[in-house]
Amino acid sequence: MKRAQELARLKPWFERARDFSGWDLSKVRPRLIEPAPAWDYETIVRQYGLGKRDALDMGTGGGELLARIREALPARTTATEEWNVNAPIAKKRLAPLGVEIVRCRSLLLPFVESAFDLVINRHEELEPREVARVLSVGGHVVTQQVGRDNWSELRSFFPMMTDFGDLYGNYIRGFESAGLQIIRKNQHDYKVAYRDLGEIVFLLAISPWSFPGFSPEGDLDALLALESDYLTEDGLVLTESRFLIIAEK
């Protein structure tokens, strides 16, 4: 009986996740318990957009972020999107803004060498050699990524949670060995409070690459154990991890 009640409590969040498309997470923004990263990705991308001729946004999602900063980027701006659900959503939002949408994976970019003088990438997988290949000499890559310790509290509850390894170190070394010069690198971990377990359910369910096979029934015990261990007066307190890399070819 208790189980059925718990499932019913969390069900609306699974349903929201099932219907989710694009990439607008403004409604599940956690409260800061510790200071957020000192950098602001959008501000930095706007700065690096100045004077550029050809920009690429990798894995644009529904194009929400790119639409917000469109005017700071060159007239010739391209976005990639792999997911068949989001590619048409991005196209609808971005084509009227003069952005070309290319449906492709991010690890093998269908562009000629030196096609762009700016590559931006927020929270999308990348292959440093590929990014370096499509950049022209003097061009920049600006990327913000989720760090290895993100939600480290969850790992013991959800053994399926993907460990992407030391992406921060791997990307820095990868860019350097592809001939790029690192201009800036920062990593920052900080505690935040999610309002309740429902928000966590939603976020896990919309990130199948990090939580493959996550399901309400199969993972209910793990979810309740997490709540019992980590729910505080502030909400569910977890570690967020982000890093920023800016490199020049």
Ligand SMILES: C[S@@+](CC[C@H](N)C(=O)[O-])C[C@H]1O[C@@H](n2cnc3c(N)ncnc32)[C@H](O)[C@@H]1O
């Ligand atoms: C974390 S999203 C970031 C999107 C965008 N760069 C931003 O920062 O707003 C990274 C990529 O995952 C894709 N994605 C989102 N949900 C997905 C799903 N359920 N299956 C496969 N890919 C998904 C997005 O479309 C996007 O290409």
